[in-house]
Amino acid sequence: EADIYQTPRYLVIGTGKKITLECSQTMGHDKMYWYQQDPGMELHLIHYSYGVNSTEKGDLSSESTVSRIRTEHFPLTLESARPSHTSQYLCASSLREKGKLFFGSGTQLSVL
């Protein structure tokens, strides 16, 4: 079983609050990703990192930001949450083989 952890699993929060979604992996993977998933829709990449101090935006525009100060840790931050941010956020990591991703269990975010 993959060792990638996301907290919290569920988060209900009011508009305007700052939130940080945590993601950690213990596999030593250099590549990490954040995907957004809405019911019945494709996973969309919002951020990725190929290593420490390397972060890039994905194809789906997002108001969130990420950081990669340590290999194992890839947190996602929303400075001011809005109802349009309500979604499931999935963190993943990979090593060398393209497309072989290990996913966390996700954070279901609801912004009221």
Added chain:
Amino acid sequence: QKEVEQDPGPLSVPEGAIVSLNCTYSNSAFQYFMWYRQYSRKGPELLMYTYSSGNKEDGRFTAQVDKSSKYISLFIRDSQPSDSATYLCAMLPSSGGYNKLIFGAGTRLAVHP
């Protein structure tokens, strides 16, 4: 038009049935083809991984890639209730970065006893 098309289902089958799940794609540059399984309230997990064309078998699961038709399939033999999940196809071109992975929207499968 989406690069990857996948019938959302739901697909409901009796236990023991053979299940066929499919995806079509438009980008002929795709070379890596994956099937992920996602249980409710969980993240996807990699089920099958193939490079270029051909078949790959792993237990009750067989993945097929037909690049001439731009069509991939996942077959599940002797389906079990524990196979009930959403199945996502995913694909990637050989060139370009790891961030070029494209997912289908997923097919929901329900296997009833």
